Amino acid sequence: MKNNYLLNVIGPTAIGKTSLAIKLAKKFNTEIISADSRQFYKEMSIGTAVPSAEELQVAKHHFIQHISIEDSYNVGDFETEAIQKLEELFQNNNFAIMVGGSGLYTKSILHGLDYFPEVPSETRQDLNKKFEKEGIAPLQEQLKKLDPEYYKIADVENPQRVIRALEVAIVSEKPYSSYLNQPKKQRNFIPVNIGLDADREIIYERINRRVDLMMKEGLLEEAENLFSKRQLNALNTVGYKELFRFLEGKDSLETAVSEIKKNTRRFAKRQLTWFRKDTDIHWFNFKTTGKEIQQFIETKIKDYED
Known part of the structure; x- marks a missing residue:
C-alpha cells in the first residue's frame, strides 16, 4: 500500500506560494487545501490576495472564501473540516497540496492542536x-x-x-x-514541507509592490463596502483596519497605505520567526523553479518508498 503525501508550501506573504502550489497541483494531478485564514472570508478578496479566477480554474482550491465574516469559525473548525477533506482527496490520489502562511492553521493539520484549559x-x-x-x-x-x-x-x-x-x-x-508543542497527533499522510524565502529586502519590496497593486485593484472600495461591519474580528486585520482609520477621518490615505505596508512587513517577519523553528521544512529561494522543487519532492518520496 502506497503512502499518502501532503505537500505543504509555506513562507512569508507575497513570496509566491500560490504560484508554486498550483504548479505542484498540476504536476501531481491533485487539489489544494488553503491554510491562509485571511482567505476564508467571502467578503474579503483584494486585501487578502485571494487567488485569481484564472488560478482557481487551473487547480481546485478548498477553504477559499467558504465562510462569511459574520460566521463563527476558528482553527479547531478548520482542523476538523480540512482533515475530512484530505481523507476524501486521498481516496483518489496519494498526493494533496496545502498552502498558506498561517502557521497555527498549518500546524493544526500537520500535528493537531494542543490541549488548553477551559476558559470561563x-x-x-x-x-x-x-x-x-x-x-x-x-x-x-x-x-x-x-x-x-x-x-x-x-x-x-x-x-x-x-x-x-x-x-x-x-x-x-x-x-x-x-x-504549545504537545505530542503530535497521528495522521494518515507524510508531510513534505517546502518553504519559500528571500532576503529581507526582497520580501519587503515585494510586499510594498503588492500593496500598491491592491490599491490599484480597488482595495479602498472593498474597505468602503465593509466599513459598516468594521467591528467584526475578521476585519480587524492588516489592509482593512488601516483604511478604516482613513474612512473615519483619523489618517490620510497616504498614511493608511504606508501603515498597511509597514504592518504587512511586520506580519511577514512574524511568519518567518514561526516557520524557522520547524526543522522539518526544506527551504528554497523564491526564484527556484517549480521543476527543481518537483525533483526534490520526487527524490524525497523515493526515500520514503524504498
Whole structure:
C-alpha cells in the first residue's frame, strides 16, 4: 500500500506560494487545501490576495472564501473540516497540496492542536471589553509581560490571538506558550514541507509592490463596502483596519497605505520567526523553479518508498 503525501508550501506573504502550489497541483494531478485564514472570508478578496479566477480554474482550491465574516469559525473548525477533506482527496490520489502562511492553521493539520484549559466566558468577556475600550495596545503589553516567548512569535496585531493567549495565561497562571508543542497527533499522510524565502529586502519590496497593486485593484472600495461591519474580528486585520482609520477621518490615505505596508512587513517577519523553528521544512529561494522543487519532492518520496 502506497503512502499518502501532503505537500505543504509555506513562507512569508507575497513570496509566491500560490504560484508554486498550483504548479505542484498540476504536476501531481491533485487539489489544494488553503491554510491562509485571511482567505476564508467571502467578503474579503483584494486585501487578502485571494487567488485569481484564472488560478482557481487551473487547480481546485478548498477553504477559499467558504465562510462569511459574520460566521463563527476558528482553527479547531478548520482542523476538523480540512482533515475530512484530505481523507476524501486521498481516496483518489496519494498526493494533496496545502498552502498558506498561517502557521497555527498549518500546524493544526500537520500535528493537531494542543490541549488548553477551559476558559470561563467571563474572562473572555472582560478582555474583549478592555479591547473595545482601550484598543489592542494594553493587551499586547499584558501579553508581553505574562508570556514574552509567545509574544515574540504571535500575530500581536490580531486581537483574537492576543485575547486567546491572555485568557489561557490568566486562568491557568501558566504562559500560553507552555501549552504549545504537545505530542503530535497521528495522521494518515507524510508531510513534505517546502518553504519559500528571500532576503529581507526582497520580501519587503515585494510586499510594498503588492500593496500598491491592491490599491490599484480597488482595495479602498472593498474597505468602503465593509466599513459598516468594521467591528467584526475578521476585519480587524492588516489592509482593512488601516483604511478604516482613513474612512473615519483619523489618517490620510497616504498614511493608511504606508501603515498597511509597514504592518504587512511586520506580519511577514512574524511568519518567518514561526516557520524557522520547524526543522522539518526544506527551504528554497523564491526564484527556484517549480521543476527543481518537483525533483526534490520526487527524490524525497523515493526515500520514503524504498
